[in-house]
Amino acid sequence: MSNVFKGVEPLVVKSKISVPYHWWAGETASAFFIKLRDEQKISGTWCAACKKLFLPPRKTCPLCFSAQIEWKTVQPVGTVTAFTVVRRQLAAMPRKAPVIYAMIKIDGTETGLLHILDEVKPGDVKIGMRVEAKFAEVRKATIFDIEYFRPAR
Amino acid sequence: MDKAAIIGIGMTKIEARRDDWTFADMAFEATRKALEDAGMTIGDIDNVITTSNDFWDGRTISCMAVGDASGASDKNVSCVEGDGTFGALYGLARTLSGSYGTTLVTAHSKGSQSVSSLITNAAFDPIYNRALGLDMIGACALQASAYMHRTGTTARQLAQVSVKNHGNALKNPVAQLGMKLSVDDVLKSEMIADPLHKLDCSPVSDGCCAIIIANEDRAKKYKGKPVWIKGVSMCADAYFFGDRDLSTAASLSKAAKQAFAQAGINDPSSQIDFAELYDAFSYQELMWLEGMGLAGDGAAGKMLEEGAFDIGGKLPVNASGGLLGGHAVIAAGLYRIAEVVRQIRGEAGAYQVKKARTGLAHGVNGLAGQSHCVWILGKDK
Numbered sequence A: 001m002s003n004v005f006k007g008v009e010p011l012v013v014k015s016k017i018s019v020p021y022h023w024w025a026g027e028t029a030s031a032f033f034i035k036l037r038d039e040q041k042i043s044g045t046w047c048a049a050c051k052k053l054f055l056p057p058r059k060t061c062p063l064c065f066s067a068q069i070e071w072k073t074v075q076p077v078g079t080v081t082a083f084t085v086v087r088r089q090l091a092a093m094p095r096k097a098p099v100i101y102a103m104i105k106i107d108g109t110e111t112g113l114l115h116i117l118d119e120v121k122p123g124d125v126k127i128g129m130r131v132e133a134k135f136a137e138v139r140k141a142t143i144f145d146i147e148y149f150r151p152a153r
Numbered sequence B: 001m002d003k004a005a006i007i008g009i010g011m012t013k014i015e016a017r018r019d020d021w022t023f024a025d026m027a028f029e030a031t032r033k034a035l036e037d038a039g040m041t042i043g044d045i046d047n048v049i050t051t052s053n054d055f056w057d058g059r060t061i062s063c064m065a066v067g068d069a070s071g072a073s074d075k076n077v078s079c080v081e082g083d084g085t086f087g088a089l090y091g092l093a094r095t096l097s098g099s100y101g102t103t104l105v106t107a108h109s110k111g112s113q114s115v116s117s118l119i120t121n122a123a124f125d126p127i128y129n130r131a132l133g134l135d136m137i138g139a140c141a142l143q144a145s146a147y148m149h150r151t152g153t154t155a156r157q158l159a160q161v162s163v164k165n166h167g168n169a170l171k172n173p174v175a176q177l178g179m180k181l182s183v184d185d186v187l188k189s190e191m192i193a194d195p196l197h198k199l200d201c202s203p204v205s206d207g208c209c210a211i212i213i214a215n216e217d218r219a220k221k222y223k224g225k226p227v228w229i230k231g232v233s234m235c236a237d238a239y240f241f242g243d244r245d246l247s248t249a250a251s252l253s254k255a256a257k258q259a260f261a262q263a264g265i266n267d268p269s270s271q272i273d274f275a276e277l278y279d280a281f282s283y284q285e286l287m288w289l290e291g292m293g294l295a296g297d298g299a300a301g302k303m304l305e306e307g308a309f310d311i312g313g314k315l316p317v318n319a320s321g322g323l324l325g326g327h328a329v330i331a332a333g334l335y336r337i338a339e340v341v342r343q344i345r346g347e348a349g350a351y352q353v354k355k356a357r358t359g360l361a362h363g364v365n366g367l368a369g370q371s372h373c374v375w376i377l378g379k380d381k
């Protein structure tokens, strides 16, 4: 088959799929983001059956399928359970490399919250390190209302 | 489980950029090879499963476009969005349903045609996570850090996986990226996302794989030597990967346990002769081996250093070169099944393992191993 193309320049058709989406955040994420924007507070959902606090919050328990959840506010401090320093400028990244990403177990929760670390040198990040949320000055009810996490003071 | 066998396999050579073939050309080629391998014509195929992903293909309902090239015209055709092992599981279920004696399963991808970082970033939840800009490499780097921290597995051990699999790929004519490397070569390669160097990461590739599954009656009708399906299972973990303990592979442990039980295997590390695993990143080979119970928890790195997973070792792993040797996303797990079939038939040439009665093939779907599919294949019925 490839012989057919010998000596022929392989042509490329350039294209792009560009479709706008607007995601309805739903009542649970809406409540989370509004509290984050207006009160600078982080809140998770508690499943009484599993005795676990989930962050990001979910309307139902992802483990036991229960719809019996209640809101709990947590302190904006936690522990790094996994991290990476992305050094190559990957296409999806919103800021200039290197970017430190971390999974952060907020005190009282059983889950990891994915976010960015700053105010720390890449070489100084460790699993087990204590971090706190730095809230954004201008908040728009998005995940960037927590601008980033930084070493706890 | 009723008996079923794989009676034909077809693999295109995995390449970085197959610019003289469209995805449909690849599907046709893989299908033609599988039919030829089994001694069948397209008329002998009762139904077809294609495996593809709309985002990678850049096409809505991508399966609709690949049916023709997979010989599905005028047949019952269905599709799976995910890794090829999951497509094959659906194909097996259809075969065992009694409605179809033979099922053709294809899986393709042309990673060279788009931007993998943007595609895998879109796998994240758009409300809480996506805007942070993490992609598959970053997600797996997070997992690697957690796995290494918990088990004490070292960067040199990760690099050794890369050395082994790129070396094995040199012996496999369908592999893309055979290279003779040293551990230092890997550790000196660009650090993309700590702890993953460039050579810890599989390439993004073009390729298509096809297999033909037959029930017991039909398995005997054609010239191909059947390789029997002894056990298959899959299990999915939480979508939000912060909900999981990233340093372990709980869903893999469960899938493997079920597959071993179906196959009547009670001591996997002595009864599995060799394995083809989803090593999209070097650390994954070690982590998945431990998750499946083929190595003790945290012990895979040491076994690797002792040569246990070499082609001539106690448990050859990714003798074909694995995904590090060429990673056609979506097709990668189906390639693992085809490579296990090749080994069991004794047709693996320069990378043939000595003992190949019972082999394990493994596929992954989702971010950092969210869900796993495990296949046990055997020479004996």
Ligand SMILES: [Zn+2]
Residues within 6 Å of the ligand: A047, A048, A049, A050, A051, A061, A062, A063, A064, A065, A066
């Ligand atoms: Zn629950």
